[in-house]
Amino acid sequence: MLIVNRYKVLVALSLVCSVVGMSGCSSLGVEPWERDLLAKKEMALTSAPIDASLDDHIYFSKEATSGGRSFGGGGCGCN
Amino acid sequence: MQLKAKKPNLKVMLTTASCALLGTTATVCAEETWQFDTAIMHYAEADRVSATEAIIAGTKTFKNDEILSLKLTIDALTGASPNGATAQPTPQTFTRPSGNGQYNVKAGDTPLDDTFHDTRVQLTGQWTQPLLKDYTVSVGGNFSKEYDYMSASLNGNVARDFNKKNTTLSAGMAYAYDVIEPEGGIPKPLSEMDVGDSNDPNFNDDFNKTRIASDESKSTIDLLFGVTQVINRQMIVQLNYSYSTVSGYMTDPFKIISSVNKNGESQAYLYENRPDERTKHAFFGQTKYHFDSGILDASYRYMTDDWQIDSHTFDFRYLIPFTNGHFIEPHFRLYTQSAAEFYQPFIAQDEAKPNFVSADYRIGELDTYTVGLKYGMPLGDGNNLSFRLEYYHQTPKDNGTQAIGVLKEVELYEQVDAIIVQVTYSF
Numbered sequence: 001m002l003i004v005n006r007y008k009v010l011v012a013l014s015l016v017c018s019v020v021g022m023s024g025c026s027s028l029g030v031e032p033w034e035r036d037l038l039a040k041k042e043m044a045l046t047s048a049p050i051d052a053s054l055d056d057h058i059y060f061s062k063e064a065t066s067g068g069r070s071f072g073g074g075g076c077g078c079n
Numbered sequence: 080m081q082l083k084a085k086k087p088n089l090k091v092m093l094t095t096a097s098c099a100l101l102g103t104t105a106t107v108c109a110e111e112t113w114q115f116d117t118a119i120m121h122y123a124e125a126d127r128v129s130a131t132e133a134i135i136a137g138t139k140t141f142k143n144d145e146i147l148s149l150k151l152t153i154d155a156l157t158g159a160s161p162n163g164a165t166a167q168p169t170p171q172t173f174t175r176p177s178g179n180g181q182y183n184v185k186a187g188d189t190p191l192d193d194t195f196h197d198t199r200v201q202l203t204g205q206w207t208q209p210l211l212k213d214y215t216v217s218v219g220g221n222f223s224k225e226y227d228y229m230s231a232s233l234n235g236n237v238a239r240d241f242n243k244k245n246t247t248l249s250a251g252m253a254y255a256y257d258v259i260e261p262e263g264g265i266p267k268p269l270s271e272m273d274v275g276d277s278n279d280p281n282f283n284d285d286f287n288k289t290r291i292a293s294d295e296s297k298s299t300i301d302l303l304f305g306v307t308q309v310i311n312r313q314m315i316v317q318l319n320y321s322y323s324t325v326s327g328y329m330t331d332p333f334k335i336i337s338s339v340n341k342n343g344e345s346q347a348y349l350y351e352n353r354p355d356e357r358t359k360h361a362f363f364g365q366t367k368y369h370f371d372s373g374i375l376d377a378s379y380r381y382m383t384d385d386w387q388i389d390s391h392t393f394d395f396r397y398l399i400p401f402t403n404g405h406f407i408e409p410h411f412r413l414y415t416q417s418a419a420e421f422y423q424p425f426i427a428q429d430e431a432k433p434n435f436v437s438a439d440y441r442i443g444e445l446d447t448y449t450v451g452l453k454y455g456m457p458l459g460d461g462n463n464l465s466f467r468l469e470y471y472h473q474t475p476k477d478n479g480t481q482a483i484g485v486l487k488e489v490e491l492y493e494q495v496d497a498i499i500v501q502v503t504y505s506f
Contacts, residue, residue, distance in 0.1 A: 029245025029309045037312055037369040042398055045307070045317050045365060047376070050118045050134055050503055051453075051467065053150075057132065058122055058499065062473065064416050064442045065390040067321055068363035068380040071234055071253040071301045 046070075113137045120467075120501040127495065128158035128195060145208040152201040152223075159191035163334040163438040165425050166190065166489035167345050174272055176333045177263035178286040181277050189493045192333060199225035213240045221255075230257045236303070245309040253301040260294035261332045267291045268352030269432055272335055289350070297327025297355075313370070319363040329353045336438040337425045343484030346428050351437040353421065359384040373399040388442065390416035404457040410469065412449040418442065418478040424491050427483075440492065444476035451499070460506075467501040 030038070037043060046052050046069070056066065066072035116136045123129040132154035139147045162173060171184045175194055184190040205219035217236040223229070236251035259265075266289055273285045305319040335348040365378035380392040393413040400406045419442040421435035451469030458464055473495040482491060 034312050050116050054120050064388050065382045068361040
């Protein structure tokens with residue numbers, strides 16, 4: 001339980017830092033002309049959406065967790 | 080001059096078909112082409128379930144950066160799935176969930192119900208477009224239908240960019256409604272499976288006494304909040320928090336639990352029962368880093384819910400490109416979950432029946448890992464072909480329950496091995 005709480009605090013902290021520290025974030029990032037690498041298709045956060053949807057379906061049917069990256073609700077009787 | 084017969088072009092045919100479906104005129108349609116991704120995936124467990132899934136997804140980007148995505152998924156599932164009962168040193172007989180006959184399980188074997196057979200068709204659509212300055216909105220829907228199951232959902236999402244598009248905040252919501260209508264109806268929770276002679280004229284009446292309805296439903300509300308931050312020229316990070324609340328029927332109507340005597344011998348099989356409310360919180364973090372030699376995709380997810388299930392998921396992919404445009408991408412995934420508070424591998428016959436109980440190993444303590452490799456190659460004209468091979472292993476665990484009597488002699492937590500093969504073609 002202690003470990004769980006510690007995780008919750010850590011994640012909450014990083015979320016708060018991300019949002020409140022938005023002004024801090026302005027020092028992060030790149031200029032538009034520096035997006036050569038980030039603009040690559042392989043650098044997209046979900047660069048293989050077909051693989052991701054197939055994987056979601058498998059792990060949704062085989063494990064007790066779904067979603068996180070995107071919505072996890074609804075589904076199938078695929079057990 | 081000899082005219083060469085022109086081969087029919089799949090992309091042109093599909094574009095025409097989708098334009099016809101959308102009611103767009105041919106001239107407008109020809110100006111903006113579609114990008115298609117197709118895939119076929121086969122999932123096979125040793126001696127258990129196997130599934131084949133085919134996907135065709137089309138994406139069209141319009142002049143004003145509006146994006147329409149449509150996806151059709153068809154899958155077929157067949158094979159045997161654990162029914163929840165424990166293995167025994169003697170053979171066992173179970174009544175099929177439909178009430179149509181029975182099946183036998185050999186001494187020492189984990190009981191598997193081999194009646195699993197289903198075909199699912201799923202349609203997904205999503206519309207995404209810029210709105211005002213710095214905003215992107217997206218709305219979508221999903222409908223899937225199989226023989227005994229229907230799921231429909233709607234979603235909406237809004238994102239806002241800050242700091243020269245280096246920071247993006249997003250918020251989304253989804254609502255899903257599912258209906259299950261199993262053949263043979265919904266079993267009465269915690270009632271005893273009728274394992275009489277299925278040829279007996281009274282068998283149907285006795286079986287029907289264990290049924291309470293023909294169908295059940297559940298609804299799910301998901302909220303998703305995210306931050307995406309570009310760190311530098313090589314690195315991008317995403318953090319998501321999601322909240323999900325499910326209300327309705329979450330019991331698996333095909334699952335039972337063994338009720339055993341002091342010596343661990345099975346005396347009856349009870350239909351499982353799960354709570355009809357579940358609230359989940361998930362925290363998801365992901366980073367992509369562009370090294371000189373390749374691209375790292377690393378993510379972590381922590382999920383906690385009010386069924387007392389906590390889970391951790393680690394996922395790593397490393398894409399290594401070659402100079403000829405080919406690439407390989409090793410993949411490694413680790414997953415661990417704690418058991419739901421009402422999970423039990425069996426019930427002691429002389430103890431009071433709990434309100435909620437399930438022996439489904441998928442909500443028990445469980446560790447899994449996946450190792451895989453993807454190989455991709457360009458085929459010219461922007462077409463790509465890739466192959467994926469993965470191995471998935473599940474290790475169910477005992478969550479502290481002591482095996483008693485004859486249950487010590489059998490395997491209560493059988494491990495599962497599965498192979499995933501996939502071919503993807505984009506054009």
